[in-house]
Amino acid sequence: MEKCVFESEIGESYTLATLPNGLKVYICEKPQYTSAYAVFGTKYGSIDTRFSKNGGKLISVPEGIAHFLEHKLFESEYGDAFSKYAKTGAMANAFTTFDRTCYLFSCSDNFDENLDILLDFVQSPYFTKETVEKEQGIIAQEIKMYDDSPSFRVLFNMLSSMYINHSVKIDIAGTVESIAQIDSNLLYECYETFYNPSNMFICIAGNVDTRQVLKRIEESIKDRGTVAINRESFNEPEYIKQNYVEQKLPVLTPLFCFGYKQKISSPYRRLKSKVCVELLLEIICGEATPLYRRLMDEGLINDDFDFEYFTGRDYAAVIFSGESSNPKRVAEEIKKEIAHIREHGFDKKLFSAVKCASYGDAVRSFNSTEAIALSFTECAVCDYDLFDKLKLLKTVSYDDVLKRTDVFDDSLSVLSVISPLEDTV
Amino acid sequence: MLENSVPLGNSANGYFIKTDRFKTTYISYNFYLPIEKEKAAGFALLPFILTTCSKEYPDFSKLNFKLNKLYSASLSASAEKVGDYQLLKIGISVIDDKYALDGEELILKSAKLLNSLVFEPLAENGAFYTTDVEREKRKAIEHIRGEIAEKRLYARRRLIEEMFKDDVYGIPKCGTEEQVAKITPESLFSAWQEMISRAALSVNVISSSLPQNVFDDVKSRLSLIDRSNAITVKTSSPTRPLYAAKRVKEYMDITQGKLVMGFSADIDENEKASAAFTVMCDIFGGGPYSRLFTNVREKQSLCYYCSSSVEKRKGYLIVDSGVEAKNAKKAESEILRQLEIMKNGNFTDFEFESSKISIINALNGYGDHQEAIDAWYTVKSSSKNMISPEDYAIQISKVDRQSVINAAKTVKLHTVFNLCPKEVK
Incomplete structure (x- = not known):
């Protein structure tokens, strides 16, 4: 593991460790704080809809699938991550943006246990036909909520007038029609491509001990082999659709x-x-x-x-x-x-x-x-x-x-x- | 954390909360005034006009230039309802002197600036300047009108209006559009005079050390004002239960409906009862382990969000959810069924324990957020009991199942507000 320590004159410092499998870990210790905040993320967001893995065939996946995957990852064969966090008292959440998906928790106690939960569920995909169908109902409600939000619409209307090819013009959650095409096989395909340690990062700040945290992470990260991801370029032209x-x-x-x-x-x-x-x-x-x-x-x-x-x-x-x-x-x-x-x-x-x-x-x-x-x-x-x-x-x-x-x-x-x-x- | 409290005159106190966690110092002036229909809009405008211009900085461009030079000292202004009172907050946050690149005394200058903004407004002959008043009125009206764009907020506001039609609490926190329109430069100046002479005041300082003279400067200002009629904050009138629940429906061009349900609740102000209520509300509709989240959202996929919140001072509880029109009835009966489960004590030990540990976790993390500390002590300073978040966490840990059941038994459906898409009309 490679380790670098960075310091600044405002009295803060952090460690960046890179594991042999490529996972990057950032840790900023704040010993005077009670709580800590941790994120486990992947460079995979709503714009990654056309890609190939290890030089294979280029595939296109439905819009909104990164966000769908984010929802589904909380579930495992033996109950969901939220019920595990419920026992530790952590506040847990996740979000998907255009270029990343992040799973996070904050807590003022039981940090090690919470980190274990985070490392475990993000590395344990479990999708079935039934759970995918149930999620389609919930996400359809989420999409409708955004459809009614003027501040959301005003931005996406602008982006779809500005961009011709780039997926940034598409709502992060996709559409009711696009998410209807998602099935468990597609979810596994995206997971295997983008949830590889070489494409991922862990970011922590708060009352933690860097050495202990790194040891825990090293022990829990599964070796998944290296994946070469090729994201198709958008070939975005230098003009707009309408002004x-x-x-x-x-x-x-x-x-x-x-x-x-x-x-x-x-x-x-x-x-x-x-x-x-x-x-x-x-x-x-x-x-x-x-x-x-x-x-x-x-x-x-x-x-x-x-x-x-x-x-x-x-x-x-x-x-x-x-x-x-x-x-x-x-x-x-x-x-x-x-x-x-x-x-x-x-x-x-x-x-x-x-x-x-x-x-x-x-x-x-x-x-x-x-x-x-x-x-x-x-x-x-x-x-x-x-x-x-x-x-x-x-x-x-x-x-x-x-x-x-x-x-x-x-x-x-x-x-x-x-x-x-x-x-x- | 609370280092000391300093009397500043009749019904005015300073609170110094010592902490070395932050890179900034935060100072806030908090004025409590009873909600009155004819005055609410004027009072609510004060924090905003006072933070845009003053005698020293008659022009907001100059004021903002000064704030930039103070390394982005940031002013905050808000008007909220706390029980039957309006809370007017004016605050400043600034980085500590040791981070200034040119050795400036940022904290002292910021403290003095805030003091002059509150006590030396830009006014002449008993009136603010018309241009300033008209600008702030326009902004306030646009803010009120803008709320309709956020359907969730709008639906909640409408429910409160309907629940408290004959109660001062039903008055919106910034008054109505009509009331704002009636404000004149003279009436606003009278409102300012009333605020500094009659309001209960708490001044909070959250910093690693108490800035020199910060409380003395307030004291000397107050000594020049007749504060013999200053109020003290009393217990608010409770929400009266209704024999039969009231139902209100409104139609709008939206795709997803909003179902908001208001309940009266008999909440004793003593700590023990209050802690039991916090736990009850959280098991019912707090975190992802709650009855509402797991049953209404996860098991039945009826909505994307469904949660409850409680206002203890006024004694009511709100459940709000975003549901499709065709599911509204089903969601409502499921929500009421979950409340019955709370009353019968049929919630699980897992839910009970998860809820307690989650609340404790959150309370113990308050000290890591400067604004959360300020908000906590602002509200506590107006109540009989100045308890710290950590001590309240201990109260939460002592809550037993029976007191949760007792709290739930006082909850009664009061008003249902339903915002429906037009096509189902």
Whole structure:
């Protein structure tokens, strides 16, 4: 087992261990805490729908299967993982995103026992015709819940107008029709491909002993042989489907997502690019900016206004979202501000203030064992070091940030709006 | 954890919670005022207007610039209902001085900033400025109107309105749209005067060391105000049981219905009875081991979520679930059947023990979350008993089966609110 220890000047450190089978283990000890948070995850999410294993035939699986598998893995032949956790008192959960599936627990007691449960159930798939059918009913209810959620719809409507081929445009849970095609054989196929230690990671933060935890993990990880995964490239073209999409739902104030698709040349963004784009967004429309002020004074946005750099394997976009009586005006104002910054640059004092604020946020994130463990999952998927962000925020320059205005191309922008029905209630 | 409490004047106290776990210091001012129909909307607006501008920072861009320079010192503002009282919270969280790159005194500056925001609002001749008031009113109205987009929240709010039609508790926590519209710059200023002179106040400081003068600064502000009529928080009026349950149906353009059921419950405020109620509610509809989760969701696949929560101050319990219209009746009778099982004591030892250990686990982890500590002591400071989460965990461990059954026996169906898709009308 290879081990590296990383330290930072804010008084935090962590160990990254790589097992011979490729499993990565991140551990941050917080001895003054009572609780601990642990995640066992795989680099497998909703966008992984076309792939081949060990150079074999390319296969296509139904949309939503990664999320379906997440639900099913909690069950084993001898009862489900939740009832095991019930005996230890841990809070357990799981989630699926576009590019990863994570199983987690947090506890303030019985950590070893909880870790054993986690290691055991994630490594013990058990699917039958009956249990798959029962889950189809539950997940269909979950999908319907998302269908009724305007904030969910406004995002996915935007993504499906922005992306032509990439699966990021498909709801993570799939559709009622797609999940109906899932059977136990397909679930086993996906499991055998993606739940291989070489494609997985364990992330832990809190009151734990690194040496003991690593020993426990080493003893419990089953040898499954190496699997070479080939994920089919999406061949996403450098254009969009349409620049405007609108849906009517029972809301009283329109919701919007305004996004810029970014042309990309590699599967993942470097951390420096992410940090620079995030700073640039704060400079364009953070709460201390002239644009934010203008939009607020004119009654065009409220406290729900938000923005993010949305990126993962083979996709990247900048997204502005919120509620507005006039989403088109908001989009226009954002475009104008970006053009202005591109031409004239931005206020250096504002740049130093937002850098300071981002540094403060990065320090603050070490308050939470959950935040640390989830940041580790990002490190595992994108190959970052947890402390890189703190270092970058000290060195990143005005020009580094200004350069990133290249992520905005007006011809690749999409405005998605959820507007009110005439008779909402 | 509670290091000391400091009297700050009539019905005002400071609480210092010493902990070395965090990278930040958190300070909150908590004002309790009785809910009154004509005043609720104005009171609820105060935390928001006070955290956007002040005499020192008349413009929110400048205020946000300052917060950025303080390494993202973050202001929080909220208005909640706690029993028959409105709780107005204004807080600040800031990273500790040792993490500042330029040696700034971040904590002292942040504490002073918060103090000036609360006590030196931007106002003239007994009125706030119209532009500020109108902006905050618009945001509040959009927030109220926005709730309809989140069906689960909307359905819960509607149930509370129906359950407490003739009770001040039925008033929404931020007032109604009509009440917000009536707020004037003068009426809002009077509300602020009433808040600082009449509200019961607790100031919480959660930090590794008590910032210099933090309580003295509050004390000297309060000494200039006539607080002879300051209130003390009393026991709230209980939820009265109904002879026959009330039923309300509403129709909306949605695919999944929401079934929310409200129950009256006779909850004694003493610790022992309160702990029994916590356990009862958790066995009924808390974690994945609960009666509702295992029976209504897992065994019968009737819904994606079905859980219960309890408001002890007001003495009621809510079960909410997302169900298809055709299953609503079946889900309702299954929920009521599960409640009967609780009353008859036919829950299993596994459920009983799982529930207790899960609650204890959660309570013992509170100390690892700064905002959870703040929330805990804010509510406890207004009750007779300043118990710590760890001591409450001991109370939970002592709960026996019979006291759970006794708690369940006081629960009576009060109101059923059903949000239905339009096509079934």
